Amino acid sequence: MESIRGKTAIVGIGEVPTGIYPERSFVEQAVAVSEAAILDAGIGKDEIDTVIPILAVANPIDNANMVCSWMVEEMGLGKTCKANFVCGSGGSSSANSLKTAMGLILTGLSKAVLVVHSDRLGTGLDMGAAIAQFAVVSMSQEYEIPYGFSQLALAGFLQQRYMYDTGTTERQIASVVETLRKWAALNPNALLRELRTAEEVLASKMISSPVRKRMMNKLADGASAFIVTSAERARELTDRPAYVLGVGSRCTNFTATEGQGDFYQNWTPAADDAYAMAGIGPADIDVAELYDAFPTFILISMELVGLCGKGEAGKFFEEGHAAPGGKLPVTTNGGMMAQGHTGAGGGVAVLVEAARQVMGKAGERQVPDVKYALDTASGGIGMDFHVGILGNEV
Amino acid sequence: MDEYTLPLPLITTLSKVFWDGCRENKLLYQHCKDCGRVIFFPKHLCPDCMGHNLEWLESQGKGRIDTFTVTYEGAPPAFMGVTPYCVAIIRMDEGYRMMSNIVECDFDELECEMPVEVAFVPVTEEITLPKFRPARG
Numbered sequence A: 001m002e003s004i005r006g007k008t009a010i011v012g013i014g015e016v017p018t019g020i021y022p023e024r025s026f027v028e029q030a031v032a033v034s035e036a037a038i039l040d041a042g043i044g045k046d047e048i049d050t051v052i053p054i055l056a057v058a059n060p061i062d063n064a065n066m067v068c069s070w071m072v073e074e075m076g077l078g079k080t081c082k083a084n085f086v087c088g089s090g091g092s093s094s095a096n097s098l099k100t101a102m103g104l105i106l107t108g109l110s111k112a113v114l115v116v117h118s119d120r121l122g123t124g125l126d127m128g129a130a131i132a133q134f135a136v137v138s139m140s141q142e143y144e145i146p147y148g149f150s151q152l153a154l155a156g157f158l159q160q161r162y163m164y165d166t167g168t169t170e171r172q173i174a175s176v177v178e179t180l181r182k183w184a185a186l187n188p189n190a191l192l193r194e195l196r197t198a199e200e201v202l203a204s205k206m207i208s209s210p211v212r213k214r215m216m217n218k219l220a221d222g223a224s225a226f227i228v229t230s231a232e233r234a235r236e237l238t239d240r241p242a243y244v245l246g247v248g249s250r251c252t253n254f255t256a257t258e259g260q261g262d263f264y265q266n267w268t269p270a271a272d273d274a275y276a277m278a279g280i281g282p283a284d285i286d287v288a289e290l291y292d293a294f295p296t297f298i299l300i301s302m303e304l305v306g307l308c309g310k311g312e313a314g315k316f317f318e319e320g321h322a323a324p325g326g327k328l329p330v331t332t333n334g335g336m337m338a339q340g341h342t343g344a345g346g347g348v349a350v351l352v353e354a355a356r357q358v359m360g361k362a363g364e365r366q367v368p369d370v371k372y373a374l375d376t377a378s379g380g381i382g383m384d385f386h387v388g389i390l391g392n393e394v
Numbered sequence B: 001m002d003e004y005t006l007p008l009p010l011i012t013t014l015s016k017v018f019w020d021g022c023r024e025n026k027l028l029y030q031h032c033k034d035c036g037r038v039i040f041f042p043k044h045l046c047p048d049c050m051g052h053n054l055e056w057l058e059s060q061g062k063g064r065i066d067t068f069t070v071t072y073e074g075a076p077p078a079f080m081g082v083t084p085y086c087v088a089i090i091r092m093d094e095g096y097r098m099m100s101n102i103v104e105c106d107f108d109e110l111e112c113e114m115p116v117e118v119a120f121v122p123v124t125e126e127i128t129l130p131k132f133r134p135a136r137g
């Protein structure tokens, strides 16, 4: 089969500030980022013939309305659009919507695809409801929920075993938070922009051992969007699109009990597929937009996609190599721990950030001379492992 | 016993076999008679060979802590009144993993790879939860 390397590209991105915005409605956010992405791409909106909204979780009615072509009407696409359908795989919806868009474009079924995410986890549901929701999703009702398992407990599981296996210190893990805050300070769309030292993280109280309060992500309202089209059309629109050079993934399990085997090792074959398609290796990556949720997720995936040696990611962060000015900037939007956790939008935000870095539009936090950006995404409790590589030339 | 207010397991025709076993202090898991695969959580067909020729076997109830966490805050709403508690993944000697709580243990002494054994805790007339404690034997 002919390679699909560089045959499609992200040509436009849109994002609103992530945070607590009780006055900003779900659809207002969605329209704002769709408009921004269309204007950023410089594409006529009548070229958008497929809309893929990403699964929203705060309000099931909003989500159901996105299923029913809400955005097609709001954006006035009704005369030219051919299809609207929601893509949902939790945190990996970003990668799966991109792959779906690529497939539609490569087969000629679609000319340009608008992927749009909006959710209101900051104000769209109350805190009790938020905790209740995350307490039951992606878990076995028969064999896990009776023991008080939670997404937070999962973060505890991962960090506990990772520290045991690698000897990574709590301070090294706290330095991930310190690093992400440094990036967020440079990101006008981030929620938590004040700096936080590793010592301050370590001084915060234990929530679900060994995870401390300041190692947790923060639920927020937010939205982002991107537009995918063919490489030929991309070249007409801009001299600096973000070409999709490689994608790779594995989907492995439903529950944390199953996943706690060696399933996280699947980051490696997913990355290998992406590198092979792109024709590059980990040493070529200029910036890594790693999906986070919790600090350990970044450390585990960073090692397994080959960006540093086994057990060395914590030291890498502690020494400042992932921070602004470091040798391999990581998660330059601040991730869910600092930009804010908008549900499936956490994955969309890092993909949009990867495109932004490749397109040279990252402002104060722009990494110099980005040729290749790697991004990751994962849904559920670590049910799948997605790696993408974007680049500014084919 | 006092009224039990925490979430109870979902009972289906499949999970009923497991939970009926627990009530009799038997920890059951499945085994595929076609390919030999050890199966847990219980399944309707073998995840290796898709065979339906599954049998239930009784575990010796011993294993090691693969990983664990002690939840102090941010517990699911129903569990907020019982913090701190320990949730763990246990690697059973028979070669499967299960989730449970670690009890009868000073939380400061917990560590990965610690040997543990099942401790059946009846919580209602119908349901007995298989929890784990540090191995004594």
Ligand SMILES: [Zn+2]
Pocket: B032, B033, B034, B035, B036, B037, B046, B047, B048, B049, B050, B051
């Ligand atoms: Zn079998």
